[in-house]
Amino acid sequence: KQEVTQIPAALSVPEGENLVLNCSFTDSAIYNLQWFRQDPGKGLTSLLLIQSSQREQTSGRLNASLDKSSGRSTLYIAASQPGDSATYLCAVLSGANSKLTFGKGITLSVRP
């Protein structure tokens, strides 16, 4: 059974800091890994998707890396801003029916 872990559960940083969010998964037989953002009480916004054959993806100030063999991914956020405050969820797509398995998320607070 696939399990996804995100540690720590919460993180508070001052504005402008570069930060790394970690994600680990137990079964390396994945199709892809996706990072989502979720604002309080809202749905999910896809940030980056990394295919199993890829090592990283970049979008603006965000960079996500994938090491499938070790079951790890990181989301790098450069020059953090208060507007980045949200919960960041990591999810892996695996299994015969391609369902997503999510971590519990990391709640990020960027202080002005």
Place this chain on the structure above:
Amino acid sequence: DTGVSQDPRHKITKRGQNVTFRCDPISEHNRLYWYRQTLGQGPEFLTYFQNEAQLEKSRLLSDRFSAERPKGSFSTLEIQRTEQGDSAMYLCASSLGIYQETQYFGPGTRLLVL
């Protein structure tokens, strides 16, 4: 807007009542997924449709839950005899139906059972 839509966005009901949620996927998407998210947790898979066929159901989906996708278009999720433990955000997602592609999520339906 051509994204995934869900209705209603919020639902408050009393314990024991039945509720039904609707999801309209992106029009050309063959796959449709339901997930449930409780406070402080990541979304958990409930069930999945390929066109009109329901291909997998999680053990989380008790006998009180039923999902349909008539004609392979919109989907409904019904909860009978709701319990307080059913309070959660119910998320719908759709995808084209090809491996390795993105699932697009709707805004969710937040259910509160009193």
